[in-house]
Amino acid sequence: MSRTASTVLRSVLDHGPVARSTIARLTGLSAATVTKQYAELARRGLVREVDTRIPRVTLGRPHVPVDIDVDRHVVCGVHIAYGHTTFALMNLRGTVLAQEREPHRTTAPEAVLTRIADRVPAFLKENDRTPVGIGLATGGRIDPDSGTIVEHSQLGWRHVGAKRFLGERLGLPVHVDSHSRALARAEQLFGDERTRVSVVHLFVGNVVDAAIATNGTVHSGPGARAGEIAHLALQDDNTPCPCGRTGCLQAAVADRTIAERAVAAGIIDVPDVRRLLDKARHDPRARAVFRQRARKISQAAKLLLDVINPEVLVIVEAGAMHLPECLDEIRARTGDRIVTTSFGSDVLSVAAGSVMLNEVYGHPLYFLKSQN
Ligand SMILES: [Zn+2]
Known part of the structure; x- marks a missing residue:
């Protein structure tokens, strides 16, 4: 069984x-x-x-x-972010064996998926591996059952049938899920042991979303809408949001928002959060931008801790991951149940590969034929 x-x-x-x-x-x-x-x-x-x-x-x-057996099988992961796609290979212990990142040439869904369908076979050939299947992860609202990206507001995507599109072209099993849900499960499988009991996973990049998992099960709820916190109202914030209101969490703390703010303040010259992070290592003005974001994120973290009461809250956010003072800033407001992701700079690759690894660990006799 x-x-x-x-x-x-x-x-x-x-x-x-x-x-x-x-x-x-x-x-x-x-x-x-x-x-x-x-x-x-x-x-x-x-x-x-x-x-x-x-x-x-x-x-x-x-x-x-x-x-x-970490040598026999691998999974392929594809993560679609606002500005780029990440391709990865992972073994069954969740270790990233190879990864590459490619900026989008255009963000039309058909063009991005066509590029993925073209690139994956070449990526696999370069690494000389045939994966058990492909995990596709992204932010926004995802229906894992149909493999549809229901809504990705930052990319402007609606009802994109990614599983069907890629499954037909690649001839391998394809599974699609939200990067936050995939990472919550990845923590339970490969990461912090406390997450086995209960975990809230908070992702802050260009997309801001959360996932809730208890005892090895991720809660999705009707319409797979659990963890949608993009429009959570912040106190003391007047950033305009595409929804028409001001002070929504995602609009206020997205990578793009803080990078643009840093350009306006003359801290960096192009709106790129990775440049801002590099700058933060020696420029206190850049660090202050991340600290301000940390204080806003604390409001969401506190609410999630209060409502869900998990063992730990795992956060993926550049400041908390790379600048200790930002993690301190959040912990000072919410307590020490806040930890950063177990997967460091591999986090997008792990998110994507884990969509497929979750299937392998959930139904291990289903995907693979008996070898003898
Ligand atoms: Zn909003």
């Missing part, structure tokens, strides 16, 4: 290298069930025995430990 296979595979992920008898003890499954499921997973190249032997404590068969 698929759920049992998933339980065994996730136990190997968490505890490997680990003896099969230990998996039985940890999962509460019978030794016979673990042995059977392990064999199914091994036939698909997902797990393998490892060389290091756990010392024999009793006479009889040695307990040969088993682990995730």
